[in-house]
Amino acid sequence: MALEKLGFLTIGLFDEADPRKGHESTLEVIELGERLGFDSAWVRHRHLQFGISSPVAVLAAATQRTSRIELGTAVIPLGWENPLRLAEDLATVDVLSGGRLNPGVSVGPPMHFERVKGALYPHTAGAEDFGYDRVGRLLDLVRGVPVAEAGTEGFEVFSDHVQPHSPGLGSRMWYGGGSLASARWAGEHGMNFLTSSVVKAEESEDFAGIQRSHIRAFRAAHPDGDRARVSQGLVVIPTDSATPDQRRRYEVYAEQRTPRTATPQGPARLMFAPDLVGPSAQIAERLHAHAGYQEVREVAFALPFTFEHEDYLQILTDIATNLGPALGWRRRDVDPGGASSYSG
Template sequence: MPTAGQPLRKLGFLTIGRFDGDAPRDGHLETIRTIERAEELGFDSVWLRCRHLQYGISSPVAIMAAAAMRTNRIELGTAVIPLGLENPFRLAEDLATVDLLSDGRVNPGVSVGTPMRYDDFRHALYPDTHDVEDFSKERVARLLRHLRGEPVSDFEGTVGIETYSRRVQPHSPGLADRVWYGGGLSSAIWAGEQGLNYLTSSVVTTEGSDPVDFATIQAEQIDAYRAHHPDPSRARVSQGLVVIPTDSATPDQVRRYREYADARFPRTLEPQGPRRMLFAPDLVGPSDELAERLHAHAGFQRADEVAFALPFSFTEADYAQIIEDMATRLGPALGWAPAS
């Protein structure tokens, strides 16, 4: 655990890959450049958000494929792919293909549940089956079976000049062990029982927790995950707060970063909505100050790797400054050393 006396093992960040709807190529190329720069800086991982019908990454697997061809070492993750919009069979083919191209660097993070604003586009997504689609955790189980190479076809053999396999092809050994799942307490327990890795973020479901304190709730969920994992020594947990170091930021950047965090602070004061979602405050400041606050954070103390979230609405220059300070100032303050 990365307490004050122990080093952070893996440093990464999470990006939405925002773009202008009138010039989407530019934004996607910016994301690729950011991933390339992250590898140069020694980051261990870059994680891609997934956004449908928005101006952010809708196809993280395609972005990972492009990034795999421009990088050599950095891990490429998704946080997260909502499986309600995916066919697990086809997704398994795509993930395995990119994992092989990247030489085993893909970390698929997934989620389940009814897709956001599903009623707005369900007829376009599932014209004939939108009322009977199963959005339960069985969708994750299907994906895992396909990635592990369990049979999906009754036939194996050669017909004419074409050879058929019983399992999804290509098969990438070890990919199933790098699948991540996130969510509240019940999801943490389920992820542990399934032997999955566990993604945390800057939002938790309170689920009746008392006291209602973000760090305490997050720590309880991580503890529950590890307690239910069949091999806790192999259990990976990643924390994903919004953390913005300002060491090399200009005065204008510092002002905008603090205004961004201040505007979002009221939602951290009490649970929001019917699911009682509690948000973590965004952390903005010099790296030594941020390191002190993180070392005191009960959730951070239980994760030995992080994927700090980049805010949605900043510029390419802002992101460049933030990840530079993460790698050169904040990471070392947390005991992390860049990958060679």
């Protein structure tokens, strides 16, 4: 099966002493992604760390520097968010982008909740619902379900649903899941599904097999069945044009992370995907044999967390020019008049 959509994911690291430089680097990487023909660019979400804490704001900036590439979040943890306010922000950015936003979300208590709950929910921490209902609220709000009475007060007019309303956004909502329950829930509620590079070892300890079972469970529950959208996420590092120093650093990075991929980790029995490092032809061969990859038609390959800006440029260029075509992907170009075409 040929790959139809090629995307990438970045965490957007920055130096605490100079945060603007890191954010500018992320925006430059997204701009490069568009020039290389990528179909989508995704940003991670990090709170109280030195990565993007406000992906919606970063993507708002990206909408003004790009014109074609789809922009996504992978993923926004909803435990940190008020669904109504988030719905307003997402719709605003989608309008600014011309309908290119792909918001990905997840549920569960905020990371290190005991440490942050006093600042995040000083009076309601014990009453907050961090389950699937929180996603359901966001979906309703994005899709235009009324939340108040419409009317006029003096010279001011009030809507009964979130404004602005972007009609297509509801169909571009993604759920980032690593369990069978999440996969089924996302399918039942008509969302798209982001398969995680971290999954729960519920049925086996084979990462690729677990990922495949999640995808199949999602599609079995989705109204669109096999046509339901799924995007696979793995750390992929092609080395075709890498310097000897880059190859060495990439290999060391992967080797340091490999031990955690051998067995389930922690009480939640989490399985981590191995990083794929090497020439594009070799990576393509491994992906074609991957049980999870065999189920998808689109991907969002993750950039490593701690590399340099120049490393990301090399990796993205190799993905677009070598790995993508080796997977059957054909880049989409946009001519100055706005017409799109596909080229090999």
